[in-house]
Amino acid sequence: MARSRTPYESDAAFETRLRKRISKLILFSTAALVALLFGFPMYFMAVSAFKAEAEILSTPFNWLPQEFVGLYHFESAFERAPIGQWYFNSVFIAAVQVTAAIFFGAMAGYGFAKFHFRGKRILFALILSIMAVPFQILLIPLYVEIRQFGWHNSYAGLIVPGLLSAFAVFMMRQFALSIPDELLDSARIDGASEFRIFVYIALPLLAPASASLAIILFLGSWNNFLWPLVVAQDRNLWTLPVGMTVFSQPYRGEPSVGPSMAVSTLATLPVALLFVFFQRYFIEGMMVSGIKG
Amino acid sequence: MISLYRRVWSEKNVIARRQYWGLIFVLPCVIFFIIFFLYPLVTGFYLSLTKYTLLRPPVFIGFDNYANLLKDRLFLKSISVTLGFVVGSTAPTVVLSLFVALLFYQKFPGREGLKLIFFSPLLPSVAVVSVIWVVLLHPSGILTNVVRPLTGKAEITWIHDITLSPIVIVLARIWSAMPFYMLIWLAGLTAIPQELRDAARVDGANRLQSFWRVELPLLRPTAVFVMAVSTISAFQGFALQYVIAPNQGGPVDVNTTLGIVIWKYGFQFFRMGDAAAVSVFLFICIMVVTGTQITLGRSDRYSIN
Numbered sequence: 001m002a003r004s005r006t007p008y009e010s011d012a013a014f015e016t017r018l019r020k021r022i023s024k025l026i027l028f029s030t031a032a033l034v035a036l037l038f039g040f041p042m043y044f045m046a047v048s049a050f051k052a053e054a055e056i057l058s059t060p061f062n063w064l065p066q067e068f069v070g071l072y073h074f075e076s077a078f079e080r081a082p083i084g085q086w087y088f089n090s091v092f093i094a095a096v097q098v099t100a101a102i103f104f105g106a107m108a109g110y111g112f113a114k115f116h117f118r119g120k121r122i123l124f125a126l127i128l129s130i131m132a133v134p135f136q137i138l139l140i141p142l143y144v145e146i147r148q149f150g151w152h153n154s155y156a157g158l159i160v161p162g163l164l165s166a167f168a169v170f171m172m173r174q175f176a177l178s179i180p181d182e183l184l185d186s187a188r189i190d191g192a193s194e195f196r197i198f199v200y201i202a203l204p205l206l207a208p209a210s211a212s213l214a215i216i217l218f219l220g221s222w223n224n225f226l227w228p229l230v231v232a233q234d235r236n237l238w239t240l241p242v243g244m245t246v247f248s249q250p251y252r253g254e255p256s257v258g259p260s261m262a263v264s265t266l267a268t269l270p271v272a273l274l275f276v277f278f279q280r281y282f283i284e285g286m287m288v289s290g291i292k293g
Numbered sequence: 294m295i296s297l298y299r300r301v302w303s304e305k306n307v308i309a310r311r312q313y314w315g316l317i318f319v320l321p322c323v324i325f326f327i328i329f330f331l332y333p334l335v336t337g338f339y340l341s342l343t344k345y346t347l348l349r350p351p352v353f354i355g356f357d358n359y360a361n362l363l364k365d366r367l368f369l370k371s372i373s374v375t376l377g378f379v380v381g382s383t384a385p386t387v388v389l390s391l392f393v394a395l396l397f398y399q400k401f402p403g404r405e406g407l408k409l410i411f412f413s414p415l416l417p418s419v420a421v422v423s424v425i426w427v428v429l430l431h432p433s434g435i436l437t438n439v440v441r442p443l444t445g446k447a448e449i450t451w452i453h454d455i456t457l458s459p460i461v462i463v464l465a466r467i468w469s470a471m472p473f474y475m476l477i478w479l480a481g482l483t484a485i486p487q488e489l490r491d492a493a494r495v496d497g498a499n500r501l502q503s504f505w506r507v508e509l510p511l512l513r514p515t516a517v518f519v520m521a522v523s524t525i526s527a528f529q530g531f532a533l534q535y536v537i538a539p540n541q542g543g544p545v546d547v548n549t550t551l552g553i554v555i556w557k558y559g560f561q562f563f564r565m566g567d568a569a570a571v572s573v574f575l576f577i578c579i580m581v582v583t584g585t586q587i588t589l590g591r592s593d594r595y596s597i598n
Contacts, residue, residue, distance in 0.1 A: 027401040031411075034393055038468065039410035042417065044435070045425050057431050059438045108322035115315020123323055130330050132583055136529050136552055137576045140559050140568045141333035141340055147347070164325045194314040223418035225532045226552075230560050241420035245536045257428050264421045271416045286415065287476055 045268070048261040049073055056257050069258075074266070077247070077259035085236050086243040087266070093159050093228075093239060094221040101165040101217050106206045109172025110198055114184065124173075130166035135226065143230055157231045158239075162224070165217060167289060175209040176202065212285035215274055219285075222271065240267045340569035347563050358570040368571060370546050371554045374459070378534075378550055379527040381463040382470070386523050387516075390471045394478035395504075412472045419469070423536035426465040427452070430537070436461075452537055455547045462533050462548060470526075474519050481515030482508070514590055521586035528579055531556065551575045 009017075048056045050073070051065040077083055112124055142161055143152070151157035179202060187197045228239045235243075244263045247256070275282050341358055343351035362368045397408050417425065429435050430451040437449045452458045485508055493503040531552030535541050541557070542549035549557075551571060559568035 024401045027399050028403055031396055031404065031407045034396065035407040035410035039413045041425050041429060041468065042413040044429065057434050061435060104321050108319040111315040111318025115312050117312045117315040123319060126326060130326060133334065134529050134579055136555060137337065137572050138333045139555060140565055140572055141337035144340065144565060145333055161329045164322055166326065169322055194311065198318065225420050241418050244424060245420050260424050261428065264424050267421055268417045275416055283476065286473060287480060
């Protein structure tokens, strides 16, 4: 890498240049090692989905499948379990929850940011306190409540308790604070009703700001494990995270490492695509939310 | 005069009436959270004072559940398991993620690409993480072969060994959590004005001194946040222990965290009262951490603003 010294270079200048090169090289190799360590399990998952069962666990590790089995593991996974149904459930639940949380979150956030009404402070304190209480605390009483509604083991039970998000309200309020009052007032003078102003003026202004919020809400719903685990007893109501963990156990004595890696890859694919195409929003969202913790 | 007065009055009225719209806008959310947050939060405390098996209505028994928990072997075990998981995963995660953040804060060729690879554990859900690690931890799998030069063993039963299984679960947790905390540290580092580093340099500080005396004190709010968030999330450890450990929290309960206990009492034994009491205990633990975070984070003697 280091070019040999140029004729007009002093000893000292050459030495600093060399030293800089070496320190860059050390930095690069350390970072490469760290990246390898952290990237390996994901690579292992993806490549194992296309390897023969015996090869997955064999040593030494083959970086590329020696015997490429194509979509064999994917097919056998779909044969053994209703993966398609689980995939649909996960997508459906996430779509409904993200849409509802964004819309009602925007509405409440707009209400908190742009209006002054009695009880506003205490209601906003309620929203903030929700974010401080972990879900596990609510698990038992929420399940008891859902049972009373007759919603256990149903889509309603899976979807409704996670329909709205306090975090979405909080973020939307932050975004809505920056909407100029003059804009809203001019619409009022033109005689628009408050609801129309929200739908046609506030909502479009909030939409672009909510990209990272939508990604975070999607991840929260897509990755949710505990709630669908306890609510859905019926196999056909399971979501991908719940289904795949049960599925990863050996099946009729047959090893199922390959299919379980195939399902893992399928479950990670939408998130990976989001990461690739919306990297900035993805990372931004992660940082403001802290859900991954 | 009167007409002017009336106009002012009615304008005031319009503004006052408009403010009710705020209430209308927040109402759907507020009602939702009363039903699906406040109500269960309160009934959770009530349920912890009852005997309730889902078959018959709850029977009020005072603090009996709590008294019983003090003698409950599984619950007492789960406290030490949870604390082990919290300390074992938080301390390395916080320190190592700072090191990685410092590494990627430097300039070198290939940095952005390597950083993306490092971020890849952000993608899988905790269920996927667990499933991947189950395969990595296969008795004659990758990890066994990596450490083979040291151990000389061809087979290691990682997840069925009572000493090894909590350790490998902590490893899985560190792997999946580190990129997120690295991101937070990196944001903290980026927020430090370059002038401060330059000033330290001019005053004759070397790199290490500048880090210890300038950057680290300024990173204090970040440090408090990172520690609190990772502690709180480790307190809720559940999915890794549920999926990776044999029999949900095994072998012989060495991975039975408070979260696993809540699930076991609630959904295996249907002892809702006991499960609710454990939830209240977990709630108190987490509130203590949150309270500490607020207290420590408040003194912003060192913060930039």
